[in-house]
Amino acid sequence: MSNTKANKDKAPGAGSELSKEERIKLAQTKYSPIFVIEIEDKFAILMKPPRAIYGKAIGHMTPIPGMKNDPDPVAAGIALVLGCWIDGDPEIKSDDDYLLPAAMQSLGLIKNKTASLEKR
Numbered sequence: 001m002s003n004t005k006a007n008k009d010k011a012p013g014a015g016s017e018l019s020k021e022e023r024i025k026l027a028q029t030k031y032s033p034i035f036v037i038e039i040e041d042k043f044a045i046l047m048k049p050p051r052a053i054y055g056k057a058i059g060h061m062t063p064i065p066g067m068k069n070d071p072d073p074v075a076a077g078i079a080l081v082l083g084c085w086i087d088g089d090p091e092i093k094s095d096d097d098y099l100l101p102a103a104m105q106s107l108g109l110i111k112n113k114t115a116s117l118e119k120r
Contacts (some may be wrong), residue, residue: 008015010048024045027045027047033048034046035047035048035108036091038104039092039098040098042088042089044085045085045086046081046084046085046106047086048109049083050083056079057076057083057109057110058110061073072119076107077100080103081093081102084106084109088111
């Protein structure tokens with residue numbers, strides 16, 4: 001399943017009696033790599049951001065020349081959590097007390113290689 005909507009609709013452990021560790025192992029069999037965010041007694045399993053979600057998150061973080069838009073790391077993080085969601089406790093997606101810390105941690109999914117541009 002590479003489609004983000006499919007991930008939300010068919011989470012590996014959703015609606016099951018699997019333990020957290022079993023849900024993580026199941027996610028690892030379908031996605032590689034996976035990322036686990038833990039907040040108190042709740043957890044979320046996220047996949048590597050697909051290009052569309054990565055682009056959406058970067059769009060929230062990058063000011064556009066000539067526009068009055070400030071970087072919004074919270075919106076970027078929320079886009080990552082919701083767009084990369086595989087499985088976990090649903091409260092993380094619906095309760096700001098869990099969503100906001102998860103969003104800030106998910107910013108670690110944005111990793112850029114160093115690039116250079118030079119005119120010759």
